[in-house]
Amino acid sequence: MLIKRPDDLPPSEITPRPLFEGRRRFLLTAGAAVAAGGSLWRGSPSEARAAAAKLGPLAPSPLSTGESPTAYKAVTGYNNFYEFGTDKEDPAKNAGLMQVRPWTVRVEGLAAKPRSFDIDEILKLAPLEERIYRLRCVEAWSMVVPWVGFPLAALLKAVQPLGSAKYVEFVSHYDPAIMLRRPVLDWPYTEGLRLDEAMHPLTILAVGVYGEVLPNQNGAPLRLVVPWKYGFKSAKSIVAIRLTEKQPATAWNKQAPYEYGFYSNVNPEVDHPRWSQATERRIGEFRKRPTLMFNGYAEQVAHLYQGLDLRKNF
Secondary structure, eight states: OOOOOOTTOOGGGSOOHHHHHHHHHHHHHHHHHHHTTOOOOOSOHHHHHHHSOBOOOOEEOTTSOSSOOOOHHHHHHSOOOGGGOSSTTHHHHHGGGSOOSSOEEEEEESBSSOEEEEHHHHTTSSOOEEEEEEEEOTTSEEEEEEEEEEEHHHHHHHHOBOTTOOEEEEEEOOOTTTSOOSOSSOSSOEEEEEHHHHTSTTOEEEEEETTEEOOGGGTTTOEEEOTTBBGGGSOOSEEEEEEESSOOOOHHHHHOTTTOOSSOBOOTTSOBTTBOOSEEEETTOSSOEEOOGGGGTHHHHGGGGTTOOTTTOO
């Protein structure tokens, strides 16, 4: 059978071959997990929301955008979390297999007081607040998400980074029994920031969305959110945080270094090799809008990159 690609199908909508080939393996893995006693969430989005635990009281953040949030159904049902499948709808269908309690996060490396934190200890480090942030995906779509979380700086200060610490590496949970086994990426997923980026007030650890406990498909129980960078920089389901002197290797940079740089700041002047970054389409809208430098957070973060060539360090 010959399937002709429509002339108006943009490259950003075409799934790369390695991701496509990984789906069959994932479905087999998920089927085996269900047979072994696992369960997949099959309810409606409204039922899932009714089952979510509320968080609060929450203080509104002065750092929030004034834009209207994207619909709950899109925020929780249209995700990138390749460990649970490479289609945007796969994580919402399959991430229910992941157990998020108990959960421990190791904070290690160049710190005076490295230690492991239970997730409930982490929740006591700083008051939770709701921050409505823009989220920009590299494939030219975007959302406005009401995250619930606290500054990453609160966790890092608790372990007292050494003067030699220059970077922060994040490691995501990986369980081959329930997650994609094919090496679409180098599992476990890793990401990284400069220490000053990690300590910036805009950088948060999120534990919820829309005032509720973070759904598994959105990176429960703890994920990074860096609103001026592309969404893949925000590691999900974090199990380890490492303070390092050297720039850490990151998952997408290792997979495709000419497409995904370490910094990954939203920059409309630097195109992805396969599509333009000059415009974006907000989920729920049909029109395209101009992409904003640093995703609209230039006033707060541009000073971090003074003197840095943003085309070379993309």
